[in-house]
Amino acid sequence: DTAVSQTPKYLVTQMGNDKSIKCEQNLGHDTMYWYKQDSKKFLKIMFSYNNKELIINETVPNRFSPKSPDKAHLNLHINSLELGDSAVYFCASSPRDLNTGELFFGEGSRLTVL
Amino acid sequence: QKEVEQDPGPLSVPEGAIVSLNCTYSNSAFQYFMWYRQYSRKGPELLMYTYSSGNKEDGRFTAQVDKSSKYISLFIRDSQPSDSATYLCATNLLSGGYNKLIFGAGTRLAVHP
Numbered sequence: 001d002t003a004v005s006q007t008p009k010y011l012v013t014q015m016g017n018d019k020s021i022k023c024e025q026n027l028g029h030d031t032m033y034w035y036k037q038d039s040k041k042f043l044k045i046m047f048s049y050n051n052k053e054l055i056i057n058e059t060v061p062n063r064f065s066p067k068s069p070d071k072a073h074l075n076l077h078i079n080s081l082e083l084g085d086s087a088v089y090f091c092a093s094s095p096r097d098l099n100t101g102e103l104f105f106g107e108g109s110r111l112t113v114l
Numbered sequence: 115q116k117e118v119e120q121d122p123g124p125l126s127v128p129e130g131a132i133v134s135l136n137c138t139y140s141n142s143a144f145q146y147f148m149w150y151r152q153y154s155r156k157g158p159e160l161l162m163y164t165y166s167s168g169n170k171e172d173g174r175f176t177a178q179v180d181k182s183s184k185y186i187s188l189f190i191r192d193s194q195p196s197d198s199a200t201y202l203c204a205t206n207l208l209s210g211g212y213n214k215l216i217f218g219a220g221t222r223l224a225v226h227p
Contacts, residue, residue, distance in 0.1 A: 004157075031212075040122060040219060041122065041152075041200055041202075041219060041220040041222070042217070042219045042220070043158065043202060043217040043220070044217070045214050045215070045216075048212065048214060050212065055210060055211075055212050056209060056210070056212060056214055090157055090158075092157075101146050101147075101148040101160065101163045101204065101206060101215065102148075102160045102163065103158075103160070103215060105157030105158050105159065106157050107155070107156055107157050108155075108156070108157055
């Protein structure tokens with residue numbers, strides 16, 4: 001039974017298109033995240049939601065819009081895709097206080113923009 | 115300067131070798147330190163977590179933190195081919211009342227039979 005699942009696993013699309021990635025967690029966690037991992041494996045936080053409320057919003061282009069309909073779901077919509085958006089996007093969840101440092105990651109959604 | 119620096123490797127060792135993976139960090143406010151392991155085409159998973167300076171051991175893995183020099187290490191004894199993965203160090207930063215994890219760039223490790 002997958003703890004953090006995200007769909008789709010792979011997206012290949014043209015520049016200028018819009019795409020969405022969906023994430024769901026069944027761990028009962030309060031907090032969910034989107035991380036971006038570039039081709040050099042550098043993993044950087046983009047957004048975090050706690051119980052549907054946006055709590056962390058890093059310096060991310062406003063073409064990226066997260067949405068959390070409930071605390072078990074976090075989606076990411078990207079408008080007007082650019083070549084530089086090609087990366088693996090990871091959804092993660094954690095208990096509210098994160099004091100053990102444990103994030104539970106999904107398997108990633110690999111986005112390729114042509 | 116990145117907040118957490120990590121040599122990306124790749125590092126290639128023979129089976130049975132002792133592996134040393136290292137990170138440095140810049141902010142003395144960082145309190146917790148973690149090592150994540152990421153297999154190819156998978157999400158990272160927590161391997162070890164430490165708070166204080168000193169060593170923490172878990173089987174073949176030892177995490178070491180030296181807060182005075184802002185240096186963290188992961189040692190793998192008797193390395194196995196199944197240890198081949200990318201290892202990411204991470205630390206937490208309190209931001210607006212919430213913790214967020216900041217990761218190093220990851221070191222790719224290949225253990226060959």
